[in-house]
Amino acid sequence: MGQARDTDFSEYFAARVHRFRRLAFGMCGDWHGAEDLVQATFVQLYRRWRRVRPDTVDAYARRILLNLFLSGKRKHRGELVTSAPPDRAAPAGHDSHDRIDLERVLSDLTPRQRAMVVLRFLEDLSVAEVASLLGVAEGTVKSQTARGVEALRAVLASPTSKE
DSSP states (O other), X not given: OHHHHHHHHHHHHHHHHHHXXXXXXXXXXXXXXXHHHHHHHHHHHHHTGGGSOGGGHHHHHHHHHHHHHHHHHHHTTTXXXXXXXXXXXXXXXXXXXXOBOHHHHHHTSOHHHHHHHIIIIISOOOHHHHHHHXXXXXXXXXXXXXXXXXXXXXXXXXXXXXX
16 A cells, blocks of 8 residues: 555656646745755655545645745745856847846745735636635735736836846
8 A cells, every 4th residue: 555655646746746846936936946845845745645635636735835935935034045147148149138037026026925926827726726725815816916916017117127
């Protein structure tokens, strides 16, 4: 029975790890932080694997990831994580003034707003699913998502938003 459990979990991990990395990156804006979040998510999921219903495993794993992200934001409020400089120069003809630093723009949102925007638009979850996942009312998801999107639009519309 233990080996079947491990096989089932390994298959689930292989099928979903890239999706959860993308979600984690959308939330934290850093690939290294995303890797840490995903690793911690799958460790916690493995510990409870026998008790998780197959039809709810994605929602459960997403909830673990979200909780880890939000609790990590509370613990590390003063820290600023930056990625390493690029290994190579930008291609010739590339105008860096036209590039949008989406990572920086998303990081200006509160962790909860960022999570809502990422879950709604990157994970393509419904308002009801995000509300259930975060344990808030649907109206809260709608208003916070609208405020987050409005903040993104304001930053993107300002002339200082481009590098």
